[in-house]
Amino acid sequence: MAQQEDVFKKIVSHCKEYGFVFPSSDIYDGLGAVYDYGQNGVELKNNIKQYWWQSMVLLHENIVGIDAAIFMHPTTWKASGHVDAFNDPLIDNRDSKKRYRADVLIEEQMAKYEDKIQKEIEKAQKRFGDSFDEAKFRATNERVLENQKKYDDLHHRFQEVMNAPGGIDLEGMKQIILDEGIVCPISGTRNWTDVRQFNLMFKTEMGSTADGASTIYLRPETAQGIFVNYLNVQKTGRMKLPFGIAQIGKAFRNEIVARQFIFRMREFEQMEMQFFIQPGTELDWFAKWKETRMKWHQNLGFGAENYRFHDHDKLAHYANAATDIEFHMPFGFKEVEGIHSRTNFDLSQHAKYSGKKIEYFDPETNESYTPYVIETSIGVDRMFLSIMCHSYEEQLLPDGQTRTVLHLPAALAPVKLAVFPLTKKDGMPEKAQEIINELRFHFNCKYEEKDQIGKRYRRMDAIGCPYCVTVDQQTLEDNTVTLRDRDTMEQKRVAISDLRSIIEDKVSITSLLKKLL
Secondary structure, three states, rough: OOHHHHHHHHHHHHHHHHEEEOOHHHHHHHOOOOEEEOHHHHHHHHHHHHHHHHHHOOOOOEEEEEEEEEEEEOHHHHEEEHHHEEEEEEEEEEOOOOOHHHHHHHHHHHHHHHHHHHHHEEEEEEEHHHOOOHHHHHOOOOOHHHHHHHHHHHHHHHHHHHHOOOOOHHHHHHHHHHOOOOHHHOOOOEEEOOOEEEEEEOOOOOOOOOOOOEEEEEOOHHHHHHHHHHHHHHHOOOOOEEEEEEEEEEEEOOOOOOHHHHHHHOOOEEEEEEEOOOOOOOOHHHHHHHHHHHHHHHOOOOHHHHEEEOOOOOOOOOOEEEEEEEEEEEOOEEEEEEEEEEEOHHHHHHHHHHOOOEEEEEEEOOEEEOOOOEEEEEEEEHHHHHHHHHHEEEEEEOOOEEEEOOOOOOOOOOOEEEEEEEOOOOOOHHHHHHHHHOOOOOOOOEEEEOOOOHHHHHHHHHOOOOEEEEEEEHHHOOOOEEEEEEOOOEEEEEHHHHHHHHHHHHHHHHHHHHHHH
16 A cells, blocks of 8 residues: 555656646645646646547537536525535544544545455465455455454444434444544544534625625536526427536535545536436436446546446435446545436426426426436546556666656547657758648647657656657658657657558547447
């Protein structure tokens, strides 16, 4: 685990050094859990968003997009339940003065039991080799059974306190922390306060005078902008069920325990799609969207073993089914996307609080009803982080040197092609610029002439650029260049006239979308 933490620190450092992610207001020593995307980061982020957007609205004839405002009428958040129920259970350690999410402390304790079991299994695998029977080992090994019982008992208690009548049992949650001997990571002590609820919404005021101002909220999610526009989209688009509305936008949560770089931030970006369906069909659609979304993630080529579904023990007040797609980060399997069957809760609540009738007239059944909803919600920043974590490698080369390379999917890479003149003379820079002028309309290109070719290659490897082209003396004679592949480092001579056809399909979002069909 310590080794993985070191890798994660290197990734965070790499993000700053190579223009991917900077601490916000860096010259003023930053602002807690707020980050800016640099020149390479914004390109990668935009490519992620484009991949998601096009997979939704281009590949599905019945999904359209909107862009709702961040500010919304305050009653929106009363109707959605956020004013009364959007809380985190927090606990303080009196010695370190640090604040933690009580539920996360318990989940981390369960993860420790899982890790102990996994270590026993890995040791046995090495010892017994091909003859190892994992199922039998799990059922008979004393240490595995002991840790499995601890996990099961804790999991059962955790479910009870999270699903207690009338809301989370805060006293029961603290008792679990005490009984499990969970200590503060900073002070190492068990000197805990009581657990209490904390609302995560940012408040501000709208109006020109203090007396005339009204309290509004920065939206904690983008979904409500879709729900309040359901009728507008359905009527103006003449949409028939089932249909979806997609949106990409900023959301804001006053996270007390914001950590792990851009994994949990106070200002973040979501890609959400709400799919409106006939009541009674929701569990079928829930299963279909689980499959569709997992395929979207695995399409990037990071390996199926790095993804898993995690069904929710405690369902949100609006849901009748919920699961997370988790990705294997350096700090464990963590959620990157949520898929929820939201029933008709949101539309019904907005109908109730607004006094407007929000229903769908079904011409096939000749009746009106409030549609049910399947939600897919993915964090852009978490997706960005998962891609960076999986792509980062410190690779030992045959000559004993080490290169740092980002194996980014070519279609998501910030720069697709770097063009180098071998020297700064004999017309090579001009020829290199000609190539860029021709190809820049098709994909993002970068010109580099400083330092030796080897150093230029290393810089491009570090930002994940999949292809480099070198213009040399032979180029001036026969219009061929050296094309270098980032991952294999292989080089071959190709005609300048063939560059676009060789590269374009491999680096386009279309190349990813075709694999989804």
